[in-house]
Amino acid sequence: MPQFRAFTPEELKFIASFKIGELNAETGTVVLQEGAHNAHLYTLLSGWAFRYKTLEDGRRQILNYMLPGDLLGLQGSVIGDMEHSVEALSPVVLCVFRRDKLDELFRNHPGLGFDIAWLASREERMLDEHLLSIGRRSALERAAYLLAFLHKRAEAVQASKGELIVLPISQLHVADTLGLSIVHTNKTLRKLADRGLIRWLDRTCRVLDVAGLMELAGWEGPSERRRPLI
Template sequence: MSEQATQTARRVPCEQCPLRANPHFRPFEAEELKFVKQFKRGELVADAGSMILSEGSHSAQLFTLLSGWAFRYKMLEDGRRQILNYLLPGDLVGLQGSVIGEMQHSVETLSPVVLCVFQRDSLPGLFRNHPGLAFDITWLASREERMLDENLLSVGRRSALERAAYLIAFIYQRANRLGFGTGRKMLIPITQQHVADTLGLSVVHTNKTLRKLVDRKFIRWHDSACEVLDEAGLMELSGWSGLEEGQRPFI
């Protein structure tokens, strides 16, 4: 874990968790909330660019992203990077290492983040005594698989321009449902290198592709951030009908 990431005492009681106030997330039953309070060991605060988990590591902890942005990725031996997915508040981080025993990907922050910390050795009790929470974890893992399926379809079959439009619309809709754009301009904290590493394109090709979206006034590019101007235009260009996800769980 990066030296920029520091463990802190619990700051946000589970009853006052800001995610619980968001209607996008399903409410906990009283017994579930009691268990999650015991399951949680504290919070982790990290700056942008911090490594939360590294490929090949064995972690005794897993996390829920409470605030901020992060991404999952894998590296080739020569240093080339493939970004697998982007993580937003409510997403579970590190489940793979908890189940398999060794992380098969790395996780890095895009912005300052706060993560709820859970001890891996408490998972058996969750599955044994709280079937609702066990289903939630299974749902979150299945959702992650579904998102990877969609991303693989996009990389394999969409043109470069369609890929970029899909990626930005997808991230934008996810963040918008969490209230990132409520009452203020939403800036997605990604660079053109992040986009290139997600889409499997060179930075030069990515720059030319994003310029076309800018020229069509679908997006505005800032320093290390992207602003969506025309969500419907991005969706139409990519041939994507949008998120179908309703109320969802989190731990």
């Protein structure tokens, strides 16, 4: 159950003035290209997406996944060009901010400025976890961590609590997130499925036993406090 903080009327008005429109991305559509001089900052309102980087020869590393409430393109907004690419995993609705209004946001809406810092620091924490995982966990532990992580995230933004949680990713996504080959990823996921921890169906994953995954990975889970939505 996400805890959305209440916005002041002025903040809401400011936010509304930037919602240029809705971008409805088809599954798999490239939303934002690495290197593009992108003058906008986005908030994901609904859907799943992921950020990634590639080496010249095509090797791809998925950096993190984006769920509703996540900020997108902050780096582009604050620093300059986008340093990574973004792709949608499901139809996505974005809220668009103009970058050149960022100064105004910090000046006139310090609460929103703080939220941006909060979101950036939360993203940092997730990346820290991913680094630990890729750097020091075995393939099986990594896979367990990733699926537990995504399940927890999905759970946190799930509107209706009863609804079945499905992770809309393919094994190729898992491979590119964990830094493994597809073949080995498949064999690893098979082991998890054989242990009854997950089930793979239709290029989606269902987590059957989050606690089991977390124990296998040695992961404590996220420790969130407050959760703004902008």
